[in-house]
Amino acid sequence: MTxxxxxxxxxxxxxxxxxxxxxxxxxxxxxxxKSLHDYVSKTGxxxxxxxxxxxxxxxxxxxxxxxxxxxILLSDVLGVSMLVDAINHRKPDGATExxxxxxxxxxxxxxxxxxxxxxxxxxxxxxxxSGRVLTPEGKPIxxxxxxxxxxxxxxxxxxxxxxxDRFNMRxxxxxxxxxxxxxxxxxxxxxxxxxxxxxxxxxxxxxRHPMRPAHIHFIVSAPGFEPVATxxxxxxxxxxxxxxxxxxxxxxxxDFKPKPxxxxxxxxxxxxxKPAA
Amino acid sequence: MTxxxxxxxxxxxxxxxxxxxxxxxxxxxxxxxKSLHDYVSKTGxxxxxxxxxxxxxxxxxxxxxxxxxxxILLSDVLGVSMLVDAINHRKPDGATExxxxxxxxxxxxxxxxxxxxxxxxxxxxxxxxSGRVLTPEGKPIxxxxxxxxxxxxxxxxxxxxxxxDRFNMRxxxxxxxxxxxxxxxxxxxxxxxxxxxxxxxxxxxxxRHPMRPAHIHFIVSAPGFEPVATxxxxxxxxxxxxxxxxxxxxxxxxDFKPKPxxxxxxxxxxxxxKPAA
Numbered sequence: 001m002t003x004x005x006x007x008x009x010x011x012x013x014x015x016x017x018x019x020x021x022x023x024x025x026x027x028x029x030x031x032x033x034k035s036l037h038d039y040v041s042k043t044g045x046x047x048x049x050x051x052x053x054x055x056x057x058x059x060x061x062x063x064x065x066x067x068x069x070x071x072i073l074l075s076d077v078l079g080v081s082m083l084v085d086a087i088n089h090r091k092p093d094g095a096t097e098x099x100x101x102x103x104x105x106x107x108x109x110x111x112x113x114x115x116x117x118x119x120x121x122x123x124x125x126x127x128x129x130s131g132r133v134l135t136p137e138g139k140p141i142x143x144x145x146x147x148x149x150x151x152x153x154x155x156x157x158x159x160x161x162x163x164x165d166r167f168n169m170r171x172x173x174x175x176x177x178x179x180x181x182x183x184x185x186x187x188x189x190x191x192x193x194x195x196x197x198x199x200x201x202x203x204x205x206x207x208r209h210p211m212r213p214a215h216i217h218f219i220v221s222a223p224g225f226e227p228v229a230t231x232x233x234x235x236x237x238x239x240x241x242x243x244x245x246x247x248x249x250x251x252x253x254x255d256f257k258p259k260p261x262x263x264x265x266x267x268x269x270x271x272x273x274k275p276a277a
Numbered sequence: 278m279t280x281x282x283x284x285x286x287x288x289x290x291x292x293x294x295x296x297x298x299x300x301x302x303x304x305x306x307x308x309x310x311k312s313l314h315d316y317v318s319k320t321g322x323x324x325x326x327x328x329x330x331x332x333x334x335x336x337x338x339x340x341x342x343x344x345x346x347x348x349i350l351l352s353d354v355l356g357v358s359m360l361v362d363a364i365n366h367r368k369p370d371g372a373t374e375x376x377x378x379x380x381x382x383x384x385x386x387x388x389x390x391x392x393x394x395x396x397x398x399x400x401x402x403x404x405x406x407s408g409r410v411l412t413p414e415g416k417p418i419x420x421x422x423x424x425x426x427x428x429x430x431x432x433x434x435x436x437x438x439x440x441x442d443r444f445n446m447r448x449x450x451x452x453x454x455x456x457x458x459x460x461x462x463x464x465x466x467x468x469x470x471x472x473x474x475x476x477x478x479x480x481x482x483x484x485r486h487p488m489r490p491a492h493i494h495f496i497v498s499a500p501g502f503e504p505v506a507t508x509x510x511x512x513x514x515x516x517x518x519x520x521x522x523x524x525x526x527x528x529x530x531x532d533f534k535p536k537p538x539x540x541x542x543x544x545x546x547x548x549x550x551k552p553a554a
Contacts, residue, residue: 009363012356
């Protein structure tokens with residue numbers, strides 16, 4: 001018969017994965033067992049706390065829909081997403097830094113001509129966005145695609161807001177011969193991550209605010225280059241120092257300045273892509 | 278502006294919980310951040326692996342219903358449930374050892390008189406179960422409740438099997454003046470944990486069998502005593518040494534012996550309850 005002491009139990013669970021055919025999966029599972037068991041032992045986790053964790057994970061899974069990913073939100077607010085990003089996306093000089101994808105990306109945004117307004121004249125401070133996509137050596141990349149999305153003036157993404165068109169505040173732009181792009185939008189606003197789910201309730205109970213500093217999302221890609229998922233943040237935003245998902249990088253903070261001789265704001269940013277491995 | 282290196286990121290996430298009002302919750306969250314970040318760093322988790330984990334957790338949550346708890350199953354097959362049990366249920370001599378509750382308990386099983394057959398004459402080897410509920414000093418406890426459940430001969434619990442009555446193979450018995458109980462059932466059979474969900478798929482990919490050794494579940498409780506959730510296992514079962522949820526304890530393995538002069542099997546077991554703290 002097999003009866004285990006607490007340490008023997010952990011060893012037995014690790015051994016149970018000894019026959020895993022895939023070496024990487026075996027390593028990941030055995031390290032997971034060590035981490036989970038260490039955590040339970042170190043904290044002296046009670047049955048009631050375990051029961052809460054089971055219920056929390058269940059509610060988190062059941063909150064997910066095709067437009068809502070509560071587990072990504074959990075990963076984001078625990079800084080796990082940014083750590084995975086940091087480990088996997090070490091960039092050379094001249095390549096744009098990445099940050100979290102976030103749970104609000106929607107595939108299938110329309111291809112739009114340069115100069116299009118992704119806000120469709122909706123409320124907010126009109127802003128012109130321009131720039132180029134470059135190699136690390138500063139050479140223009142023609143035909144690079146910028147997949148862009150952001151919140152509307154009401155601080156909601158279109159996927160959160162039945163009153164917005166599905167692809168409001170979203171669009172795809174393609175760089176010209178000089179690697180340049182140009183579109184119009186409104187200045188993004190700071191907003192709370194969703195607080196009506198299990199993750200928001202925990203943030204609240206822990207005394208953490210749910211706010212993200214204002215930003216525009218970009219996925220920039222081009223054939224032969226590594227795509228980058230990133231944001232441009234609004235300089236001066238009060239939440240730059242306490243982003244609930246820890247995603248701010250200095251190189252991604254830009255000044256939204258009045259455009260000379262016009263009633264709009266303007267930003268300019270050159271993205272750098274590193275060649276694919 | 279706040280930009281973090283990989284180590285600074287972990288420290289920043291830990292600090293974000295500094296204002297948690299509840300000291301225990303703060304400790305649990307901060308240790309969780311350390312464990313998760315250590316795991317990601319130690320394994321060099323790739324974006325694709327993180328993405329798989331998000332999807333796995335989502336599918337696990339969405340597999341849960343009021344009769345199916347896939348996260349408890351996950352906790353069970355990773356040995357976490359038994360570790361939580363071991364840490365929280367250190368028992369004095371004379372008290373019955375606990376083991377996993379499992380995901381198949383159903384509240385509201387009928388109160389039945391002594392001698393009732395929870396198998397209702399269904400298929401299987403008829404077995405008589407008797408014994409007493411005692412204090413650690415061996416004094417009988419009158420009015421203790423035994424909440425009993427097990428699989429039917431087809432290796433399914435009633436909550437898994439639409440062809441069984443809701444409370445088939447389930448019942449509640451109350452000890453008499455001598456602390457004694459007595460009921461009839463069929464000998465339990467070894468069975469696989471559910472393999473049609475995310476957890477079963479991982480077990481299969483990892484080369485682990487999904488089997489549990491045959492057992493009858495009990496929750497034994499009485500006013501003034503700490504309740505115990507436990508099993509009685511069938512001696513000789515081929516899976517006693519490799520229970521997929523690591524739940525076997527030597528003191529819970531019993532001999533199912535032919536009853537002299539009858540065509541049934543019989544087991545006898547005295548449960549011990551420790552006084553409530």
